[in-house]
Amino acid sequence: MHVNAVKITIFDKSNYIFKQEKPMKFRLIAKKYCRCLTVSGWLVLLLLLVLLFRIWLGTVCSWLSVDQPVKAKTLVVEGWIEYYALKNAMDFYEKNNYKHLIITGIPITQWSNYVSYSNTAEGAAAVLRGNGFKDSIFRAVIPRSVSINRTYNTAVATHILFEKHPVWGKSFNIYSVGVHSRRTHLLFERAFGNAYKVGIIADTDRTFDPEHWWKSSKGFRNVSNEFVAYFYVWIFFHPDYNTFEKQLKESYVKGKTDRSLHKIDGETK
Numbered sequence: 001m002h003v004n005a006v007k008i009t010i011f012d013k014s015n016y017i018f019k020q021e022k023p024m025k026f027r028l029i030a031k032k033y034c035r036c037l038t039v040s041g042w043l044v045l046l047l048l049l050v051l052l053f054r055i056w057l058g059t060v061c062s063w064l065s066v067d068q069p070v071k072a073k074t075l076v077v078e079g080w081i082e083y084y085a086l087k088n089a090m091d092f093y094e095k096n097n098y099k100h101l102i103i104t105g106i107p108i109t110q111w112s113n114y115v116s117y118s119n120t121a122e123g124a125a126a127v128l129r130g131n132g133f134k135d136s137i138f139r140a141v142i143p144r145s146v147s148i149n150r151t152y153n154t155a156v157a158t159h160i161l162f163e164k165h166p167v168w169g170k171s172f173n174i175y176s177v178g179v180h181s182r183r184t185h186l187l188f189e190r191a192f193g194n195a196y197k198v199g200i201i202a203d204t205d206r207t208f209d210p211e212h213w214w215k216s217s218k219g220f221r222n223v224s225n226e227f228v229a230y231f232y233v234w235i236f237f238h239p240d241y242n243t244f245e246k247q248l249k250e251s252y253v254k255g256k257t258d259r260s261l262h263k264i265d266g267e268t269k
Helices: 039-064 083-095 120-130 150-164 178-195 210-215 217-236 241-254
Strands: 074-078 100-105 137-141 171-177 197-203
Touching: 039 178, 039 210, 039 217, 074 083, 074 178, 083 120, 083 171, 083 197, 100 120, 100 150, 120 137, 137 150, 150 178, 150 241, 171 178, 178 197, 178 217, 178 241, 210 217
Parallel strands: 074 100, 074 171, 100 137, 171 197
Antiparallel strands: none
16 A cells, blocks of 8 residues: 655745735826035035136137137238228238238128228228238128128138139138137138138237126127137038038129129239
8 A cells, every 4th residue: 555645835925025016107207316415515516606607707708819820921801800900910911021911801781872882891901001001902702692601701702712823822811800710710711621721810809808808798798799609600500611602603793793802903022
């Protein structure tokens, strides 16, 4: 007679952890635990931000008024600059033995029927002539039909002039004023590309105190606008040069003249 052994297993519930999964619920918010700054921490952060802001106030104007000339024999003068700056540009041209002078210009639209100049380059050239400048002056002026991206378009117009005069070489300096200089330099570099060396000379803006620019409406407006405009150009403005060149040339043809890119007679070195 055989007796079958029966194996009995006893489960001890104390040795097991039974987890019951809860069904997921749709939630818009949930509790999170994170580290937060104390009152002392917020005070330190605030003081740090104030310090950085004060440093920015003292350096942003000089940073925008960049001065980085290169070795060159061609000087490009922005035609909109003030009378004193034009005289300084002429002195700079003569003291450094430049050979070629280009003045950029934009159309004069305000009171156009009551002024004798159609663009800022013509007015700037008249100032130089009135102060005894004898060399030839070339103008790079954008047509009246171009109303946006004016600085870049004047850079493209200047590039067209360089293509017509290969003997000028592959380097030049731009003469500008104040906080507009850094953005001008960037736009000209993008128009001319890596084949050219583009330098910049920034004259002092006498319309406000550069060291305390925030104390006048003119200074605050100029510096803040140029600061924002520079980073807009740096981040978002990446134009196709060929498109801009084509538009400019078509505008010159429609105007039935190429006078925007002509030489004002004078003695040539």
